[in-house]
Amino acid sequence: MITISACMIVKNEERVLQRCLDSLAGLVDEIILVDTGSTDRTKEIAEEYSCKIYDFEWVDDFAAARNFSFSKAGMDYIYVADADEVIDETNRERFRSLKQCLLPEIDIVQMLYTNQLQYNTTYNFNEEYRPKLFKRLRPFYWVDPIHETVILQPVIYDSEIEILHMPESNHASRDFKVFQRLIKKGITISDKLIGMYARELYIAGDDQDFLDAEPFFTSLLEQEVSSDLLKLIQCILVRCGRIKKDSELILKYALKNVAMGKASAEVCYEVGEYFYQKEDIAEAVIWFMNAAYETEAELNIHYSKDLPLERLALCYEKSGNTEGAEEFRKQAVIRSNNLT
Template sequence: MISLSLCMIVKDEEEVIRRCLDSVINIVDEIIIVDTGSTDKTKEIAKEYTRKVYDFKWIDDFSEARNFSFSKASKEYILWMDADEYFDKENQEKLIKLKNNLSNNIDAVTFETNMLDCNNTCITFIGRRNRIVKKGKDFRWIGFVHEYIDISGEILDSNIAIIHHKVKSVSDRNLKLYRKNVEAGNKLSDRDLYYYGKELYCNRYYEEAIKVLEEFTTKAIWVEEIIDSLCKIGKCYLFLNDHKKSREYFYKCFEYTCPNINIFYNIAESFELQKEYLKATTWYEAILKLEESEKFMCCENIDYLNFNVNLSLCVCNFELGCINKSYYHHLKCKEINPLNQCVIKNDEIFRNIITKN
């Protein structure tokens, strides 16, 4: 059995930190909490779980804070988490099994990260990151924001998943760090250029995001990031109400990938927003046909996408006067997520229609 240190950096996480620590308290051998300036009860809660709570003066660099947390670990391996993440019971058991059986030859272990929607009901995104690293290898975090661990050696891709459920709303914290570096004349790496564009997009600076992501697509060597950048540029134009221009970028994605649910969905949505409901339904229906195919890759959860597609088909068919088709897709949505507010509202609309008839 290996020994395991949990290392976290936190700030103002009183709403979620207890959930996180409760999910690992009986698994890890040590908990390291590095606070970067909380003004709420985060530190007081953390001290209920560990005496190893440290203050770190924030210097606009996530890697420095994470490397400081790693320096305080004393066990064979280090697990890192954010406060808005946790393990459910199934993955707690998987982590215990991994801890009991991990070979000392392994230098790092990757976990899936399952992002939940705001209602804590559906997985909206699945990613994979290095989560456990060998202390003796002295791996370092790199990057002042959107940091990553520079890993080498034997890596194990595990079947363990961490649930990421963000409670805080999107902030401009990361964007400010990027702007500060740009204004200081620091040249951004290709990786930072990509994330800078994404931060601009998330904070609704669409014209700037287009410019930055366009620059990134001329430099990128990672196909996945090119596709994501093209999709985000397309979405920027969508939010700027230039639907035709948005589709130009969605179509460009097919130069890099096979038929893909996410791209189909973006194209369908662009037609729906233009109120071209017949064209929109054609693309949405194509998505449902793609589901059974093994010829596409999609990082988003199928149930989540199924819900959105069926909801859109419900709306589009209703606008086209195809009430029976609309009701069929409403029932599909109801099967997937009966507590969704759109489902509840549409249920009332269809009940009124049925009552009148």
């Protein structure tokens, strides 16, 4: 049977930490808890569960904190846990079974991360496989009897274990502040993180968050970026144009987005919203229709599902078509329910 170190990074998690540690009890062999500056009872709660507690000075870098936590682990495998996660009894039993029979050649175990849409996370789906269990020391093996080579890709196993994500609040405000600090420091941000920033803005950002981000996304256009990233930037800048009621900014980036072949649902929605606010209902309907039926979302799945249908219902109401409005509302509910 394998042994497991659970590694966590925490700050002010007194409201959720106990339920997380309860769900880990009996599953892992040690808990490494790295605290990045708690001022509440987080450490006291951790002490009750015999966690190995380490302080880590926060440097706006979650990866650095994760790496530090891994350096303190001593078991065969490392389980990455967050304080707002819970493993229910059904999945605790699956976890126990996995621990008993995990094959030695497996380097990474993925588990289903669930409950995403309920809390406005940065993902457009309710569950996804995430790597959660890692072999602490990975051996390397030669294969092939001739022209032998070393296996470089890790062996990954997709388990049936489900991890319930249950945050007390949305983390977007914290994340936006971190992004802005990184930008001001001049730290290079990967395309992956740029995409996460854009997605989180469209899922949980307010108007000021978009305007704060506008200079950064505009500056990206001075570089050579991929077509996929370019479409995300256009979505952000069209939204900023609508917030500022800047028709020239909307026109500039919406047209470029449409010209790329297939428009983004977010861009169509924003243009529809622009015309709706100007009370040009007929034009708004065209763009909301495109968002709902002709395009795909780049950043927030709701912009190609229920949100444009809800706006179409309002448009039809304003036009006096109450029957049509009711039909769009029904469709919006159906689409929204199908997301969960």
